[in-house]
Structures are given as structure tokens and as C-alpha cells.
Amino acid sequence: MPSTIRDIKERTGLSLATISKYLNGGNVLPENKEKIEEAIKELNYQVNEMARGLVTNKTRSIGVLVHNVASIFCGLLLRYIGDVLKDNGYSMIICDARDDEANQAESIQFLLSKKVDGIIVIPVADKGEFLKPAVSAKVPVVLLDRSLRNCDFDCVRINNREAAYKATNELLKNGHKKNAVIYSAHNYTGLQRYRGFLEALEDAGLTVEKDFDKPGFHSIEHGYESMKQLLALKNKPTGVFTTNYEVTLGAVMAVNESKYSCPEDISIMGFDNLILTHIVQPKMTMVVQPMKEMGQRAANLILKRIAEKDHEPPIEYILGTKIEKGNSIKKLK
């Protein structure tokens, strides 16, 4: 039913090769160009991407594998990624790992079976084995937001350690000496932020108390439970560094439900300025990441890799963060 390049051939009297050349941006006589364009318009012709793909071995689609599609953080990144891809004629096939490594590995296989030209991934954990099939299939991979242990892939992210260091200093500067940290112990990003926290304490001649050290999952629940435990301590911390969006959310919930309030009874340094910050009182002080740039860079990078013929060595784009000041940190004298 839909018209093909052969219909255009009939209509213009030109050969398939010439028409194909035109379609792919090759040079054609102005006269013929006009003929072809007219035919395309009249026949409402659209290239059959499948036929093209069969020859070129390209699908013009990119797989995007996220750790959790229902998180607002991912949603935003998806928007920016999708924009760039669509503008370049690429479709975005999404897979959701639901924070599970087995799902994640299966999703990579799925994407490869769909013959995507490249994959952008926000990994669940810090291990990279699940990406081996992509490497064997020579499908380029770009990591986003989270790197991996012994990472040998392109990656777009922030300097997590430094950001955490700066954030912790914000607590220290305000006189907080008893600081807790709530973090994800299962991915590279979480661990790096934890290290930044420790380094800042160390440089200030402090250490973290055992009860104040809260590793766990990247989840609202973890933030919630940890903050509850912290508030129940006899010897409570005065400051808490919550190292990602979900954990910050959970921690705020816990404070809200308690008899304590922020920043009077407990100060919080948060992460990721998403909608949360606007609806809670007081306004949170937090580390903000350049989400838009992260998404766009990741998309552009994967497109670049696809276009390259040679296999270039991996690049890391490390973007800057800033601290947005609110009123969630009390100044201690």
C-alpha cells in the first residue's frame, strides 16, 4: 500500500540508484532533484526503514536502559535524551531494570535482539558484566550518571566525590560536628559520594560514628528508615547528608512524621533539586546536577560513537555541580 522507491522510479524515469543517492544526500542534477521531490510529495513517500536497515545493518534506534523508569530523575533524563535522538532521526527504545541486576542483564539481551545501534545505560549496580554481550556484538555503550568498577566505557556524570565533599563542608561550615550520611552502597555513584563525605570529615579532623553511617538501597524506604533510626538515637546527629533524590525524599518524610523538625532539631543536606524541594518546608539546601546537559551529552556521545568507524578509546565527561542554598541547615554556634 505505501509507495516505494520503485513508484518514484516509474514517475521520474530515473533509476533506483539515483533516487537512493538523492535520499541519502548525494548529488543529483537540480532538474532531477525537483522531479524526485515532486514525486515524493505526491506519492507521500516515506523510506522503509526496515529495508534500509537490512542493507545497512542499522536500525536507527537507541536502547536506553534505566535503573528505574518510575523515578523522576530518570524521567527528566529521558526527556533530554529523547529530544536529541528524535532530532537526529533515532528512536528511543526504553527498558526498565526495576533496580534489579537480573532484569538489567536480560534487558541488554533484549535490546541487542532488537538490533539497536547503541545503548545508553544508567546501571543498577557497580558491576559491568552484564554489558559483555553488547561489547561482543560491537554495540557502543554510554554510561549515564553512574560509572562502574574497572570501567571501560564512555561515561557522562558529575564528579560525585567532589560534590559530596563540597556538600559535607556546607554542614561543617555551619558548625555541625556530628554528621550522619545516608547513601546507596550498591552503585558506584553512591559509594563515591560516601567517600567524598568521609574525606571532608577527615580533612576537618572528624570521623563518622558507626550509628551515623547508613548504607542501603537507592530507595525512598532506605532514606525513611535510616532517618527514623537516626532520630531515635540517644545521641542524635545534628546534620545529615542524604546523598540522592530518593533517600532525601524518604528522610524528609521521616522527619515530617516525627516530633522533630528541620532545621531546628536536625539539619539536612540533600541531593538533586527535583520537585521535592519546592513542596517541603523549609526549602532544602542541596547539590544540583546539570540534568539537561547530562542527557544531551549522553545522547550526542552515543550518536558520535555510532558514526565513527574506528573504535576510539572511552571518554568520561565529568560535569560540574552547584549547591543551591535553602534553609534546611541550621547555623550552630
Next chain:
Amino acid sequence: MPSTIRDIKERTGLSLATISKYLNGGNVLPENKEKIEEAIKELNYQVNEMARGLVTNKTRSIGVLVHNVASIFCGLLLRYIGDVLKDNGYSMIICDARDDEANQAESIQFLLSKKVDGIIVIPVADKGEFLKPAVSAKVPVVLLDRSLRNCDFDCVRINNREAAYKATNELLKNGHKKNAVIYSAHNYTGLQRYRGFLEALEDAGLTVEKDFDKPGFHSIEHGYESMKQLLALKNKPTGVFTTNYEVTLGAVMAVNESKYSCPEDISIMGFDNLILTHIVQPKMTMVVQPMKEMGQRAANLILKRIAEKDHEPPIEYILGTKIEKGNSIKKLK
């Protein structure tokens, strides 16, 4: 590099036709079946979906066009849709309309150019013109969450009018006579909820005051601004029905920033029990939708339509809602 059906032919001595037959679930002698399976395993063979698609004219991909990919509501639906599609071997190509009708129309064209087998859409507005190209191309469409004016498509949604009616009654039952409503005036769902609100008032012998009637966009800003205006009135409402997640969020923000509090000074009846609502105090009373079922039904419905040879008349699945009680509504005597 990757092996083809021809490699299997060499290895087994069978014909292409037979192997293809096996791949598509046809009957083959047990002996040959074994040979083929062995060859597939050893050669690590995977069907080339593009070659298959060229013949069958199917891509095994579904376009999902959402009004706003960064909303947590959409994110959740995407998760449930994606699960069903992947289990059936279909990939999910996502487009984000960014709440803009022009983007939405362009995205449909994009999806059609990608030759998706079907489209699931959460429309931006209540007009359906943008779907015409899909109809002409005979690509099935399933609407999700929001219907359209003069709708002639399959649709999976809740009974918005009834849900709003029940919700409003919750305010009325608690003695509220001065009720405001904040809603989206740009999509079918919002308008239906508004009607349900009006009907409930009417049945109680009440009407809505002009100042209490707040149409606008489906956005946090709209909820925020409207609530601010309501709180600034000399003659304030005692109850407010916020008819979607974003608007509820914004309204809560506005109350939090004001000198008033909920439910002492103003009662709120909200919509959509998503995670953010847990972080605000008091716990909200709200209408909850069966998100999982909505996503799954939509996905299964589109798959069913694709499988059907004849063009069956459209179906509407109208799912039930329930009210989750919190403490955001004060009992007036």
C-alpha cells in the same frame, strides 16, 4: 558477522523454508527439530528482525506517546506497559509531547515513520486530529488515562466523572459547603472531573462560586497559583478539590508556604496517590487510580488489536477507583 538462517541451512542440510517454518512455530520432524536447535545454539543464531519485518511488514515495536515523560504518573504507567510488551517480544519506543500539541502531532508522524505496529497515547488535549495519520496508515491506537472529544478509539481509563463525584461528596459529607475546584481545562479527563464536581454540588443543592472555579493547565504551577489566590480571598473556601497529581502537589506547596495550614484552615481532597504525597503532612485524603491495571490493559489491548485481522469497533475499559482516607479534610460541625 552474526549468523543467518543460511548458516543453519548449511549445518543441518535442511532448506530455508523448513528452518523458517520451525522458527515460526511450524511442525517439523523431531529429528530435524533437534538438528536445528543444536545449530542455533552453536551458531548463537538470532533472527534478524529487520529482514523478517521487511517481509511481514511488522516491526514488533509499539510507540508510546505520553503527554509528559518527566511526570511520575507517566513513569509508572510506562513501567507496567513496558513489562507486558517486553514479555511479548515487543519493544517500546517512547515519545514525549512535553504537554504541547504541536510536539504531539509531530511525534505521531515520527512513530509512523518508524513503522511501529501500534501506538499507545496519553493525549495532551481533548482533540483527536493529530491521530488522523495513524488512522490512515491503519496503525491501531489505544488511548490511556485520557479520552478525546468525539472519541473513536480504544481507551483505558477510569470513570472520571464518577470518581470526582465521590470525591466531592467526601467534602460535602464532612460539612463543607464552600468548595473550590482546581482542574485542567485542556483535556477530557480534567473536564470530566470538573463536571463530576459540579454534579455533586448540584445534587446537594449547592453551586460553585466564581472565585472558587480554577481552570488552567495540568501543572504544578497552576495548582500553586490557584491555591494562593484562594487563600488570598476575603471569603475563602473551606474545602478544595484538586483534581490531579500535579495540581494537588502545587496546592499543597502553596498551603505550606502560607500562614495557613491543612486541615485546620483549609481542607484538601486530592487525586493520585503517588509517592510525593507521603512526604507532606497531614496525610492526604485522595482518589487513587489502579495504575498497574491501566498500564497492563493498555498494552494487552494494543497487542490484541495488532493480532486481529479485521478492524473491530473500539472498546472502552473503564476501571474503578477508590478513595484513600487521610487527614486532610476537617470535619465541620
Next chain:
DNA sequence: AAAGAAAAGCGAAACGGTTCGCTTGAGTTT
């Protein structure tokens, strides 16, 4: 004006599957 270079066009062979219509052969019926 002839020779040479560059640009544009062409035919045909891929790409990797599915499917149509026919042949083969085993099993069943009379």
C-alpha cells in the same frame, strides 16, 4: 577541438528472512 577529469546516472547483486505452490514419502483405507 581534442583530451582529460569530474559529476551524475545506471543495472544488478546483495541484505536475511517469509511464503506460495509444488513434490515427496509415510501411513491409511479399500
Next chain:
DNA sequence: AAACTCAAGCGAACCGTTTCGCTTTTCTTT
């Protein structure tokens, strides 16, 4: 044992592009 039935297998055509290697045309240069 001949005739018939039915399952399984096969060859070849086809899906709609791209691309290779060649020919033709046009433009420069001397």
C-alpha cells in the same frame, strides 16, 4: 497392492532498500 490422504520438505520469488563497478554526460583545460 493400488489409491488416497496428509504431513513435511523444498525451490524460488519476493519484501524495499543500498551499493559496487561501470558507462554516460558535462565541464575544464590546453
